[in-house]
Amino acid sequence: MINVLIVDDDAMVAELNRCYVARVQGFHCCGVASNLDQAREMLNDPALAVDLVLLDVYMQQDSGLDLLPDIRATGRPVDVIMISSASDSATVQTSLHYGVVDYLIKPFQFPRFEEALTAWRDRKNQMDSHDYYEQADVDRLLHGGAPEVADSRRLPKGLTAQTLRTLCQWIDAHPQSEFSTDELANAVGISRVSCRKYLIWLAQINILDTSIHYGATGRPLYRYRVQPQHIGLLKQYCQ
Numbered sequence: 191m192i193n194v195l196i197v198d199d200d201a202m203v204a205e206l207n208r209c210y211v212a213r214v215q216g217f218h219c220c221g222v223a224s225n226l227d228q229a230r231e232m233l234n235d236p237a238l239a240v241d242l243v244l245l246d247v248y249m250q251q252d253s254g255l256d257l258l259p260d261i262r263a264t265g266r267p268v269d270v271i272m273i274s275s276a277s278d279s280a281t282v283q284t285s286l287h288y289g290v291v292d293y294l295i296k297p298f299q300f301p302r303f304e305e306a307l308t309a310w311r312d313r314k315n316q317m318d319s320h321d322y323y324e325q326a327d328v329d330r331l332l333h334g335g336a337p338e339v340a341d342s343r344r345l346p347k348g349l350t351a352q353t354l355r356t357l358c359q360w361i362d363a364h365p366q367s368e369f370s371t372d373e374l375a376n377a378v379g380i381s382r383v384s385c386r387k388y389l390i391w392l393a394q395i396n397i398l399d400t401s402i403h404y405g406a407t408g409r410p411l412y413r414y415r416v417q418p419q420h421i422g423l424l425k426q427y428c429q
Contacts, residue, residue: 192311193220193239197229197254198246198273203296207244207273210300214307217242226252230260233268240268242310245290247274247281255281258288269314271306346391353380357388358427361398361416368401368415389414397424 194211196219198204204222211219220238223229226249232238243261247254254274261268272285275296285293291313292306313331320327345351356378361369369377375385389412392398397420403411416424 191218192216192241193218194242194244194307195220195229195232195238195240196222196244197226197257198222198244199224199249199252200246203246207303210303211244211307213300214304216311217307225249226254226257229257233261233264233266242307243268243270244273245270247272247276247285255284255288258285258290262288269310271310349388349391353384354388354427355429356380357385358392358424362421362424362428365416365418365421368413370411370413374414396420397427 194217196204196207196211198207201224204224208219208222211217220240221232223232229243229245233240233243243257245254245257254272258270261270270285270288270290271292271294272290273294273296274281276282277295282293291310294302294306316327316331323331345354357374357380360374360378361367371382371386371389374389375382378385389398393400393414397417398414399417401413401415403413
């Protein structure tokens with residue numbers, strides 16, 4: 191279970207965030223601090239074992255920014271997500287300077303809150319699963335899941351590196367073309383169902399743009415085009 195400390199002097203907001211934390215599987219609110227002194231005391235309490243801090247900026251007697259250097263000075267592996275109405279450049283830049291992992295500007299909806307927590311958890315799991323890193327591993331950590339060079343060990347179940355290579359070589363040879371699943375399947379000689387699986391995956395890792403067109407019957411037709419900024423990544427799959 192991941193222990194979350196909420197630091198906010200507004201009791202209603204703190205309670206809302208506590209309820210939000212409870213809705214995200216695997217996370218537990220281990221405490222609520224209404225000022226920085228309480229927060230420091232809780233962070234130093236080994237019984238709480240805080241993993242993640244949800245930190246407000248504007249408090250009646252404190253600025254949440256003052257807690258950030260204290261956390262970094264301890265050397266403990268505690269991460270911070272800022273949750274604040276402060277949206278000025280200086281506050282955001284100072285927060286990023288001290289390594290906050292996300293910044294939520296009030297007001298926000300639960301899906302954005304959930305995304306912040308789950309993205310942090312996924313990144314932490316990636317970090318904890320390695321004793322040493324390859325460049326691709328570091329790239330994924332720093333740049334939010336950059337695509338990997340495909341091989342049979344890393345592709346989703348049911349996809350093969352050989353078929354992916356064939357598809358990517360055709361796409362690479364037609365960088366300006368927009369194509370449908372049927373058009374690509376016919377061009378390379380594979381089934382439409384199989385081709386569709388590869389196109390969905392290439393779109394999920396942001397190599398392909400997807401557009402939807404509606405014909406006379408109203409049935410959507412999906413068309414794809416390689417994103418110009420990701421042609422270099424596409425070429426990795428052609429080798």
